[in-house]
Amino acid sequence: MTASTPSRTELDLTCTPQVESHAIDTGVAGAVATTLKALAEPLRLRMLSFIATAPAGEACVCDLAALTDVSQPTVSHHLKVLRDVGVLTSQRRGTWVWYRIAPGFKGAVSTLLESFAPASLASVPESHHMVGLTDADASLDRLSESLALRFPDVRMDVVRRIVRESYTALARSATVSVHLLTLTERFARQRLADTTRPVDAKPQVLFVCVANAGRSQLAAALVRHYAGERVVVRSAGSTPAADVHPGVRPVLAELGAGDDVFPKPLTDDAVRAADVVITMGCGDVCPVLPGIRYEDWLVGDPALASAAGVAAIRDELDARVRALLAGLLPDLDLHVLDVTSPDLPA
Template sequence: MTTAGTHRRDLPPTGHDPGCGPRVESHAIGTDAAGTVAATLKALADPLRLRMLSFLATAPGGEACVCDLAELADVSQPTVSHHLKVLRDVGVLTSDRRGTWVWYRIAPGYKAATSTLLESFAPAAVHARGEHPHLAGLEDADAALEHLAAELTATHPEVGADVVLRTVRESYTALARSATVTAHLLALTDRFARQRLADLARAPHDPRPQVLFVCVANAGRSQLAAALVHRYAGDRVVVRSAGSTPAADVHPAVRPELAALGASEPFPKPLTDDAVRAADVVVTMGCGDVCPVLPGTRYEDWLVGDPALASPAGVAAIRDELDARVRALLAELLPDLDLPRP
């Protein structure tokens, strides 16, 4: 029994109860690091600065001057300069003067972090509404996946039963990580596994070019680009899309555009090595250096805006830009392809 002014003898001086589990202070971010991160986040916590950052991330050449950003924000150039200075002071931006103008770009060390902020965190913050359904998975996933693997082994005997089963299990696990509902998870696993097995078993005599579009979430740009290729080239090009950090679903603003292009039930898919190995052309859009670089593969990086937070007019403009780029790519890959006029 304890009385006022006394301490229980069975508690350590800190008052921590040994029965409540191990202490975890050593797992937390350090005080100095937390201060640095907080200062950077405070600098970013302004709608205008986030719009400027988004503009710089997708601007041609990855840079812009004060006059460009003033036009974007419809504010005075001194106001823009103030906001840019805040971002430069915390190290997010760098700048250099050329003649009478100062040009800004995202600092190299912040490019990957900026992509994550604008293309993964921002859409989640905008579109999240309440609690997501609990991801319970299939009650008997193993039996369902083994049954699916047996079916696919019959259609891909050249790959081998062990490889098929492993591919099916990996596909299910990868999709389940980002799924918010599980009603169609097995059907999506079927489609994704079939695609991966086709990439693994790509026939060496298949003359068709294979193109892979990669962005962060595989929920907007890469899906649109793949749908445009399929619309213009049909089966003459094998086209894939993937995301370095796939979202749970395609962006709502992009769905009408995909439906107009005839895309059938698109869903975000993770990037896999077999998709990269099978591709003749890999086109990246804002996903950084996540793609493995393989000899003999052509790589392109397209600076295209992210439709996740764009207005309907902005999404249409992004679609038009992708349309022009896809047409140019197809003109190289299939010179005899009769492309309709824009």
């Protein structure tokens, strides 16, 4: 008796494991996923498009900063991400670094921009908007007018630009919009103060980490704790988080940190105004300017640390801050930090 050929329905109900896998290798999949993750950011895709279509096939940070209202250090951070996964190559010429698409990625980038992007746009759902105010323009205009009165030496158009840049930068990482205007006022006021810093001003220190949600905030709070108003201290992040790490907040409160403690993006104004710039894991995103002292502190990240870990990071920062202030203010009384409070992790 001749066996009948199984029907399509019968085949569909049968699952037979394949002897030879047709799937991509696990290691290759991991490498591709890492690259795709680096590309999955709107500004980075715009940068790739700009570089790919530039007449010379290359661009520097100043060219790419014109694409948006973010600062050059933020642009440098995004370029570093693309360079780390091999999509971009870089070459320093004088004081500027020029970026090109790596030879091995030219075809892939071309396919991404010319084929994949149009196909994605054809099925994109309704656009998502940044968290922000319903009537931002009117509120930002009023804030600009108020700050212009406090900084009469700054042109009104400059005040408006700084206010709107500050709002846009904070809105990108904001999780709650109700306080966004207040945070914008504080951030813009700080930036305006940096642009009008007198020559004989107090020493100014800038702490920079990636998220501005832990290490840099702690270091800035320690400087304020010891030096008070004798030192102007700022903190910023190359990719600021939405909020300060919960485990860090009790320590900041013990050090007397006020309402101005919120993650802020790194700006060129803050770097130019600083006498000392201290980075913690993101040194290459800071522009190197003459006359500024740079240090890189290798300090642990408290983001996922236990209470004991946060305390250890605080203690290490405390020792470094006291050494820093001993050089900036030799006459300052640098008592050892009191950590006996029950509210502070021991």
